Amino acid sequence: MNAPAHPIEQLQVELADLDWITDASRIQRLSQDFSWFSPVLKRQLAGKQAQAVARPRSEDEIRRLVALCARLKVPITVRGSGTGNYGQSTPLHGGVVLDMTGYNAFLWSRDGIARAQAGIRLSELEKAARPLGWELRCLPSTWRSATLGGLFGGGFGGIGSINHGPLAARGNVLGIKAITFEEEPRFVELRGSDALQLHHMWGTNGLVLEIELALAPAHEWIEQIVVFDAFDAALEFGDAVARAPGIVKREVCFLSAPIPDHLRQLAPFLPPGCHALIVASAPASEPAFLETVAQFGGTVTFRKTAQEARESNRTILESTWNHTTLHALRVDTTLTYLQVAFSPGCYLSQVRRMNELLAPEVMTHTEFIRNIDGDLICTALQLVRFTTEERLQEIMRIYRDHGVRVNDPHVSIVEDGKHQGTLAAGAIAAKRQFDPMGLLNPGKVRAWMGGVPPG
Numbered sequence: 001m002n003a004p005a006h007p008i009e010q011l012q013v014e015l016a017d018l019d020w021i022t023d024a025s026r027i028q029r030l031s032q033d034f035s036w037f038s039p040v041l042k043r044q045l046a047g048k049q050a051q052a053v054a055r056p057r058s059e060d061e062i063r064r065l066v067a068l069c070a071r072l073k074v075p076i077t078v079r080g081s082g083t084g085n086y087g088q089s090t091p092l093h094g095g096v097v098l099d100m101t102g103y104n105a106f107l108w109s110r111d112g113i114a115r116a117q118a119g120i121r122l123s124e125l126e127k128a129a130r131p132l133g134w135e136l137r138c139l140p141s142t143w144r145s146a147t148l149g150g151l152f153g154g155g156f157g158g159i160g161s162i163n164h165g166p167l168a169a170r171g172n173v174l175g176i177k178a179i180t181f182e183e184e185p186r187f188v189e190l191r192g193s194d195a196l197q198l199h200h201m202w203g204t205n206g207l208v209l210e211i212e213l214a215l216a217p218a219h220e221w222i223e224q225i226v227v228f229d230a231f232d233a234a235l236e237f238g239d240a241v242a243r244a245p246g247i248v249k250r251e252v253c254f255l256s257a258p259i260p261d262h263l264r265q266l267a268p269f270l271p272p273g274c275h276a277l278i279v280a281s282a283p284a285s286e287p288a289f290l291e292t293v294a295q296f297g298g299t300v301t302f303r304k305t306a307q308e309a310r311e312s313n314r315t316i317l318e319s320t321w322n323h324t325t326l327h328a329l330r331v332d333t334t335l336t337y338l339q340v341a342f343s344p345g346c347y348l349s350q351v352r353r354m355n356e357l358l359a360p361e362v363m364t365h366t367e368f369i370r371n372i373d374g375d376l377i378c379t380a381l382q383l384v385r386f387t388t389e390e391r392l393q394e395i396m397r398i399y400r401d402h403g404v405r406v407n408d409p410h411v412s413i414v415e416d417g418k419h420q421g422t423l424a425a426g427a428i429a430a431k432r433q434f435d436p437m438g439l440l441n442p443g444k445v446r447a448w449m450g451g452v453p454p455g
């Protein structure tokens, strides 16, 4: 009698028609994301990887894989394009990485709403919406490769959040379809706030198959860089553009000196030592935008129309958000970063104060956005000259002591980041409904370290 097959072998034999990735180096690569931005996570996650990777192409393939994994008790870690920053799609306990990029159909769009399969790249979704006169309300600077499911499962927002807040702001996500992790999987549609119980949960409390989003009217965004000699003038200019209701914009990013010196690809437009703003505004708003540049004494060093950006396949928006960090790390490997949100009403004074306290060890990079309540704020992805993990913790404590919210990007536990220590009751209820056996991306949520929380 043959010895019973290892569960992973059994999966590959019983589901031989699925697209399995068996090459060891590809399995290792597909078990990683951009957690290497953090020296802490780099240390913690070293060597963690899946035993196998499957790339399903249809709902039926996903259903059969989930059913068999449930029967064999094999964990699944869902992966989009692996651009997450916290080891979110790195399996801590082996099992299967479920690569969603083959499950990528654009389903429909009408009345400013679009629905697509979770593995669609955001760039493809935007491409499908634009001819209809619409665009995504917010997208990460990784939109070229990142998936819709990855943005929902692990992201926050980004370009466009100046108008529509983060993805989690009510009205941005209209509904999702998810599959339960059971031997007889069920498909469940969740609408509105119920859908958000699976948002930014790193694929730990539900495997999302389809997402329906509200869109924004499309514009032919003009991209510009404006440079300043003085920190305050640059910051106040950014704020003036961000809050001007008549200036239609998609992105306002402030990079204090010496961050611009790290952006080699934009070096011709960034005089050494300058403070810089990267802005995308609508053509009709350009005169008002230029008046504001003159009012604050800035200089426009770069201008590209949407058409030019399309034709060149290059956009300076890929130097904003955490792309700033990526470009800086390419020239200086001793850097890491922070994620904080300054407070409505006093964000400018907080940004100035923290800069005074912590520069040059911490370099100010803020993004102007509307928060979940619609208030204008600065969120920030500061660059930090890394020395020790203890000093990194101390810097975050200094921010908190000054009333600034820190979303620690150096953690691999869901609660310890954006969720500030606790999960919503709805997120826990979703875990019971969608993953009763606790097999989704195990080890990432403290609330279910001892098993799925009882009902």
Ligand SMILES: Cc1cc2nc3c(=O)[nH]c(=O)nc-3n(C[C@H](O)[C@H](O)[C@H](O)COP(=O)(O)OP(=O)(O)OC[C@H]3O[C@@H](n4cnc5c(N)ncnc54)[C@H](O)[C@@H]3O)c2cc1C
Residues within 6 Å of the ligand: 033, 034, 077, 078, 079, 080, 081, 082, 083, 084, 085, 088, 089, 100, 118, 119, 139, 140, 141, 142, 145, 146, 147, 148, 149, 150, 151, 152, 153, 154, 155, 156, 157, 158, 159, 201, 202, 203, 204, 206, 207, 208, 209, 321, 322, 323, 326, 441
């Ligand atoms: C250079 C750089 C810039 C970035 N800029 C931004 C930014 O501007 N804004 C921002 O929000 N983020 C940003 N990020 C983080 C990341 O790129 C985005 O959140 C992106 O949307 C993740 O998509 P992905 O397909 O790569 O997801 P992945 O990294 O593959 O997955 C992210 C998480 O979502 C889960 N997940 C994926 N698909 C599903 C699914 N179908 N169902 C359930 N869970 C799922 C995964 O398990 C994982 O936990 C940046 C990262 C980098 C490296």
